[in-house]
Amino acid sequence: MGRHLQRGYGQFSITTPPFPVLNSLIWCLGLEKEAKKEGFRKYLEVSGVLDALTKVLVALYEQNDKPSSALEFVQQKLGGxxxxxxxxxxxxxxxxxxxxxxxxxxxxxxxxxxxxxxxxxxxxxxxxxxxxxxxxxxxxxxxxxxxx
The missing domain is CATH 1.20.5 (Single alpha-helices involved in coiled-coils or other helix-helix interfaces)
Structure with a gap:
């Protein structure tokens, strides 16, 4: 038959039967998820969001006296x-x-x-x-x- 994966925990073991179609589907879903992430990263970069966030974070880093609330600092700099x-x-x-x-x-x-x-x-x-x-x-x- 096919290969079985056995994982042991104490006296119990789980046997996973081979499902090549299911494994391929999981692998494809993983690729699709990565493609979505990469698309979103590109969207953030093209729309200027990453640049704006970077500038605000650099400004926060360069503050001699760090604000008590970094979140408020970021909101103030990004917001109107x-x-x-x-x-x-x-x-x-x-x-x-x-x-x-x-x-x-x-x-x-x-x-x-x-x-x-x-x-x-x-x-x-x-x-x-x-x-x-x-x-x-x-x-x-x-x-x-x-x-x-």
């Missing part, structure tokens, strides 16, 4: 701001948006005023030119009258 910090930033963003809108409105008003001033200046300049032109015409007419 804490909830109170986030709320503060949201409020600041809201204030800045309001200020931006006010400045934008003020800028538009100043631009409108500038255009009005330009238009007024053009009209005044045109009126002045007409007045100067009319004065010259009158002077010429007066000169013609005097000559005649």
């Amino acid at each position: 701001p804490s909830l109170p910090e986030y709320e503060k930033l949201q409020a600041e963003l809201s204030d800045l948006q309001i200020r931006y809108n006010e400045l934008l409105k003020e800028n538009q008003e100043r631009c409108r005023e500038l255009e009005e001033l330009k238009h007024t200046q053009v009209e005044a300049s045109a009126t002045k030119e007409l007045d100067v032109g009319n004065t010259r015409d009158e002077e010429l007419k007066s000169a013609d009258v005097v000559k005649s």
Whole structure:
């Protein structure tokens, strides 16, 4: 028959009959599991997770005064701001948006005023030119009258 593996423990022994198909299946499952692990490792590397973790761990290693909680240090470095910090930033963003809108409105008003001033200046300049032109015409007419 086939080979039998006997393992002894005290007075008992277990005999494992040979199952080549089962052994092959177990071996294939092991390969599949390793392939999944390798795929996941590549995914972590390509997505930058390994690099980010390495940088945080190096930063922790280089700390002269080690933090009391390494986990909190890692969370702080990897995560965004804490909830109170986030709320503060949201409020600041809201204030800045309001200020931006006010400045934008003020800028538009100043631009409108500038255009009005330009238009007024053009009209005044045109009126002045007409007045100067009319004065010259009158002077010429007066000169013609005097000559005649």
